[in-house]
Amino acid sequence: MSLTGELLIAGGTQRGTGxxxxxxDAAGNTPIAQPVFHSASSADVDRACELADEAFDVYRALSLEKRAQFLDECxxxxEALGDTLIERAMAESGLPRARLExxxxxxxxxxxxxxxxxxxxxALDARIEPALPERQPPRTHLCFWRMGVGPVAVFGASNFPLAFSVAGGDTASALAAGCPxxxxAHPAHPGTSELVGRAIQQAVAAAGLPAGVFALLFDAGYDVGSALVQHPVIRxxxxxxxxxxGLALVKLAAARAEPIPVYAEMSSVNPNVLLPGALAxxxxxxxxxFAASATLGCGQFCTNPGLxxxxxxxxxxxxxAHAAHEFSAAPAGVMLTAGILRAYERGIERLTQHPQxxxxxxxxxxxxxxxxxxLRVRACDLLNDPSLGEEVFGPSSMLVDCADVAELRTVLRKLxxxxxxxxxxxxxxxxLARTLLPQIERKAGRVLANGFPTGVEVCDAIVHGGPFPATSDGRSTSVGTAAIERFLRPVCYQNLADELLPDALRDANPLGLQRRFARKLEPAK
Amino acid sequence: MSLTGELLIAGGTQRGTGxxxxxxDAAGNTPIAQPVFHSASSADVDRACELADEAFDVYRALSLEKRAQFLDECxxxxEALGDTLIERAMAESGLPRARLExxxxxxxxxxxxxxxxxxxxxALDARIEPALPERQPPRTHLCFWRMGVGPVAVFGASNFPLAFSVAGGDTASALAAGCPxxxxAHPAHPGTSELVGRAIQQAVAAAGLPAGVFALLFDAGYDVGSALVQHPVIRxxxxxxxxxxGLALVKLAAARAEPIPVYAEMSSVNPNVLLPGALAxxxxxxxxxFAASATLGCGQFCTNPGLxxxxxxxxxxxxxAHAAHEFSAAPAGVMLTAGILRAYERGIERLTQHPQxxxxxxxxxxxxxxxxxxLRVRACDLLNDPSLGEEVFGPSSMLVDCADVAELRTVLRKLxxxxxxxxxxxxxxxxLARTLLPQIERKAGRVLANGFPTGVEVCDAIVHGGPFPATSDGRSTSVGTAAIERFLRPVCYQNLADELLPDALRDANPLGLQRRFARKLEPAK
Known part of the structure; x- marks a missing residue:
């Protein structure tokens, strides 16, 4: 598949007019000649969004099996992109082969x-409350499920060019929810994005879905993202x-005539606490x-242990002293983009020049x-200047000396x-851990013992989220099955004829789903 | 119990300094002499919020049984307030006895x-993913539950002085979630609020809970509400x-250093569609x-059929013609407050003077x-001036003549x-219904057939919510068990020792809960 740098809209390609x-090339910081990518214009954004809106009713009405097959096909x-994908991603991100595989x-x-x-x-969370005609007043039949919110805008992340980009966790959970x-695309890996985007576009076509189910837009700047978040059909x-x-998008979304939720995973220093027994x-x-975790992948993880x-x-x-030895010996690494490297250097510069x-x-x-x-700082100085505890994205961490347990508690409370x-x-x-946990639970989406947070297990029980500003919406996770909830809303049907109900809610339970019936959870058939 | 007009804070009463x-008296529009109510000052708001924050960890750590007993006690x-409550509520709201009972x-x-x-x-949604030590890389034990978000601010509603006020649906679901x-209090029924507030305060004391679990604040204006929504501990x-x-609160919450969710149930005209067969x-x-539903309780329901x-x-x-006869014969009614009556009259005035x-x-x-x-309007005129379709809170409704099915679809799409x-x-x-449903589902939290929306069944399957501006957050309901989700957030524990986990997540399942274990839902024991 040769790259063209075109937008993927309406089941085909078109050259962006922006x-x-x-x-x-991240390692060499040199341009990759082919192809030239073309940013979308606002008309291109409109077209992609309108097609997504048109596709919504057809896509969400698809049987569960067909929707699942489509995700499997994606x-x-x-996978079928093979080494082409890995090599392009290596060049654009500077990440090593094993990591990208x-x-x-x-x-x-x-x-x-x-x-x-x-x-x-x-995830449909099907619920049925049968009619109670004898009750005074009588109750009519009520049922409930969760359906997709509508078209979703996804922003590719620079640091996970595959797993949190074009077909990453956000896209997968939104498509699973029935949302176009x-x-x-993140401009740091546009070729990787195009490759993956074409694979999804082919899966859409192979499944016979409306082409508007998926679109990929390029942008050299911020206009496309702003237009997307402000587009009326985006939910x-x-x-x-x-x-x-993230905050810029939250602000745009809140200022819309109809505000919409923004699930922005933004910033975290992932504090680690060395309790005395473990330290001894x-x-x-x-x-x-610790040094291995903090410098892994050049520190470019949301879950990097920064404190x-x-x-x-x-x-x-x-x-x-041991950690300093390890950090000193750790090799300098390629960062995702020159801009990220500069931001890292500025951040470290600011900290190293701080008198405390x-x-x-x-x-x-x-x-x-x-x-x-x-770096190292006393807790009292950190409390005086909380900016010392802000995230510096990259392979750095800050040791914090607490005078006593009370001061440790204060630092945790102020996080x-x-x-x-x-x-x-x-x-x-x-x-001691037991007394710290209540404070810790209030501050984090995931609480770990005796490990480092840089691995994120994708499963039912994971939470990759957390209170603001870790995310813009601490009631959600962007990793794991619970991520689907972000793109669902509950709808109740009252007294609707059985044949008009979604299959999931019909009397005979034709899909054999697990459902809550008259308050009691009935297992899947 | 004699009313004092004092704030209920810290397990006692104190006179507000505002x-x-x-x-x-709603029917007579005359002041009720006793007592005089005193607005909270910003210091009072601070105190209530700080106590709520202090109470959070103790309250949320309570056993499920004790938390449930506390709600039962509330x-x-x-109920034990007896006729004192009903009579005060009748006087303050103008609602009839049967309705308030x-x-x-x-x-x-x-x-x-x-x-x-x-x-x-x-509602804890407990999930366990056991360790997989043999896997490469090995997986440590992960578990997940949903815990309360923290202290919640609740605004009493004028139109449900009991069921959506001091101990109404918002309060009940927040307390159930483990949130102080x-x-x-809504200033239209402060005495009713004080009576209920004292009952809750007594239940807090009887259960031996920290007094900060509940507080009731009065305000003649908007300062207390603004201060509450902006208070750092409110989540x-x-x-x-x-x-x-509602929009004012949403704006205040979004402008905080740490934005918080606002669940505002705001405005809805609850369109009804008469399909030809039913009409004939x-x-x-x-x-x-229809006339009975639209004039029920003087039309003061969020679910009033307004279109x-x-x-x-x-x-x-x-x-x-039939409906006009019924509306003409319907008696004029007492509204909740003089302000609501004036707003209704202004709204009707604006519509009746509109040339179309x-x-x-x-x-x-x-x-x-x-x-x-x-009132009656042609669909084309409504489409030209959507303000004709805005809610006028009270006993009114608008008939809309659609030229054909296509125009009906357009009206539904533009709602x-x-x-x-x-x-x-x-x-x-x-x-015909089948072809309209996809559009309808996208616009409403509850879809009814052959009934009127003014009754809201409190159960597992109800949705009292809907896309903006029906609510500020269409992913939620304020009635029914699913309302608890608004005040919960997921937390994951990774590799934490069993004895440090909440009981709900401990290996032996000591609470006998329904849990998801290794992807499979296991029933409650």
């Missing part, structure tokens, strides 16, 4: 997980990226694991590469919302 | 329904009222039932009472989001 731009066609597997698995969820019908999707937005970017028992090992809290003392000093911050390690130097950085908070503990730390 | 105001203590029963039943939901543990509640807002009021078969009966769509023709003319609107009936005249009004849309149909109308 500004043109080129992809960049997975298969992404793993990410491709995750992307396909996510689509298949949502296919299985669609087949089960569980219009994707705004929800999925975004993973910077806090500034395995400080050196933890320091190594390490401990009680001050010789044990933490030893931990700091000690620089423990600055990694090994290399031009055009991000040097891992380990902003987080994707994750981790406790490192031994059995002897259990009582 | 402006004082009096309750009004119900019992409201029914509403009291609904209020108690709602609390008991949420108690049962809490006991079942179903700070209520801003969500429940509101039922006007569109202007039982037009006269439908006209009577009646039909194909034009002699059958609809006959329907209009025909006034079919203006009810029987009486000073200081709302006269039912029936704003609604709480309900109703089809009146005979079997012969089924095919």
């Amino acid at each position: 500004a043109s731009f080129q992809a960049f 997975a298969a066609r992404i 793993g990410e491709r597997a995750r992307t396909a698995n996510q689509l298949r997980m949502f296919a299985a969820l669609v087949r089960s019908g569980d 999707v219009v994707v705004k 929800a937005v999925g975004f993973t990226g910077s806090r500034a970017g 028992a395995r400080g050196e090992m933890l320091a190594r694991e 390490m809290l401990s009680l001050e003392g010789t044990a933490f000093d030893a931990f700091a 911050v000690t620089t423990l390690a600055r990694g090994s130097a290399a031009s055009d590469r991000a040097q891992p950085a380990l 902003e919302g987080q994707l994750t908070i981790t406790l490192h503990m031994e059995p002897a730390d259990a009582e | 402006a004082s105001f009096q309750a009004f 119900a019992a203590r409201i 029914g509403e009291r029963a609904r209020t108690a039943n709602q609390l008991r329904m949420f108690a049962a939901l809490v006991r079942s543990g179903d 509640v700070v209520v801003k 969500a807002v429940g509101f039922t009222g006007s569109r202007a009021g 078969a039982r037009g006269e009966m439908l006209a009577r039932e 009646m769509l039909s194909l034009e023709g002699t059958a609809f003319d006959a329907f209009a 609107v025909t006034t079919l009936a203006r009810g029987s005249a009486a000073s200081d009472r709302a006269q039912p009004a029936l 704003e989001g609604q709480l309900t849309i109703t089809l009146h149909m005979e079997p012969a109308d089924a095919e």
Whole structure:
């Protein structure tokens, strides 16, 4: 498949009439000659959105099995892109082959997980309250399910060019919910986006779906994204990226004549807490694991451990020394884009020049590469200047010395919302952990013990979300089956004739779904 | 229990230091002398909110059984207020005894329904993904539940002084979710609010809960509500009222340093569609039932049928004549407040003076009472001036003549989001209904056939919600068990020791809950 840099709209390609731009080779920071990509114009955005709106009723009326088959087909066609996809993604993102192969597997698995969820019908949350004609007053038949909200705009993320981009978690969960999707490609990996977008477009055609179910738009700047979020037919937005970017979309969405929800996964420093028993028992090992987690993938994970809290003392000093050694030895790495590298350098520069911050390690130097950085600050100084605890996206972390448990509690209480908070503990730390947990639960979507947060398991029980500003909507997750809820809304039917009800709610339960009937959950047949 | 007009904070009463105001007798529009009510100051708001925040961790850690008992106790203590409550509510709201007795029963039943939901543990949505140590890479144990978001601000609604006020649906669902509640009393029924508030306060004390679990604040104006929505500890807002009021709260919440969700149930004209078969078969009966529904309780229901769509023709003319007769004969009624009456009169005035609107009936005249009004407009004129279709809160409705089915579809497509849309149909109308349903489902939270929307059944399958501007968040309902979801957020625990997990997630399932284990739903024990 040769790339053309065109928009994917209406089941075909068309050259965007907006500004043109080129992809960049991340490692070399040099333009990739072919193809030239063309940004969408506002007319292109209109067309994609209107087709998505037209496709909605047909797509959502598809049988669960056909919707699931379509998601499976998307997975298969992404896999079938083979090395072409991996090599293009390596060039555009600077991420290594093994990482991208793993990410491709995750992307396909996510689509298949949502296919299985669609087949089960569980996300429909079907409920039936039979008529009670004898009751005074009589009750008519009521039933309930959750249907898709309508067309969804998805913004590709720079740091997961496959798993959180064109056919990533947001797209998969929206399609599973029965919502057409219009994707705004991330300009850092437009070729990767086009490859995946074409695979989805082919799956749409193979399934005989209306072409408006999927569209892919390019943009060198911000106009397309703004127009998408403001377009009247768009009913929800999925975004993973910077806090500034996410908040800009939230603001646009709230200012619409009809405001819509924005699910923006934005920023988190993922605090880790070293409890005294763990620090004493395995400080050196933890320091190594911590450095490995913080510098993994050049630190470009939403779940990067950016803050390490401990009680001050010789044990933490030893931990700091070991960690500093590891950070110093960690190689400088290629970042996703030159802009992300510059932002990282500015962020580290600001911290290292702060009078209350000690620089423990600055990694090994290399031009055009991000040097891992380990910094240290006293909790009281962090409390005085909370900006020291803000995310610096990249391979850095900040050690925080707490004078005592009370100060540790204060730091936890003052934290902003987080994707994750981790406790490192031994059995002897259990009582202290128990007293910290209520505060921690209030601040994070995922609470870990004795591990590092950089791995995110895709399953029913995961939460990749958390209170603001980790996300713009802390009642949701962007990873795992529960992500589908973001794109569903409940609808009740009262006294509607059985033949007019969706199959999922018909009397005879023709789909054999698990349903709540007269308050009691009845298993799937 | 004698009323004092004081704020209910910290388990006791204290005189608000803000402006004082009096309750009004709705029927006579005369002040009720005793007591004088005192608005909260910003310091009072702070105190109530800070106590709510302090109470949160204790309250949410309560066993499910104790939380359920507390809700049952709230119900019992409201019932125990007896005629004192009914008589005060009659005076303040102008609503008749039977209606308020029914509403009291609904209020108690709602609390008991949420108690049962809490006991079942179903709303926790417990999920367990066991460790997979053999897998490569190995997976650690993950589990998931939904916990309360934190302190919730509830705004009492004027039109349901019991069922959507101090201990109404918003409060009951928030308390069931484990969230402390700070209520801003509606100034139209402050005495009713104080009576119910004291009952809840006693239930809090009887259950040995931290006093901050519940507070009741008075306000003559808007300052207390604004301060509440902006208070940093408040995590969500429940509101039922006007569109202007709801949007003002949404705006305040979005402008916070940490934005929070506002669940505002605001405005709906609840379109009814008379399909040809139904109109031919039982037009006269439908006209009577329609008039009864539109003038019930002086039209002061969120679900009042404000728009009646039909194909034009002699059958609809006959329907209009019958309905006009009924509206003309319907008595003028007492409205909840003088302000609501004035707004109704202004709204009707605007419509009756519009050149394209025909006034079919203006009810029987009486000073200081709302006269039912029936109006009529052609669909093309409504499409030209959508403001003709906006809600006029009170006993009025608008008939809409559609030239053909295509125009009917256009009107449905252009509708704003609604709480309900109703089809009146005979079997012969089924095919037409089938083609209209996709559009209707997209616009309403509840779709009815052959009934009127003014009754709202409180159950698992109800949706009292709908796309904007029916509500500010169309992914939710404010009535029924699903209302609890508004005040929950998911939290995941990864690799946490069993003894540190909430009981709901412990390995042995000590609460015997229904849980999802390794993807499969296991029934409650």
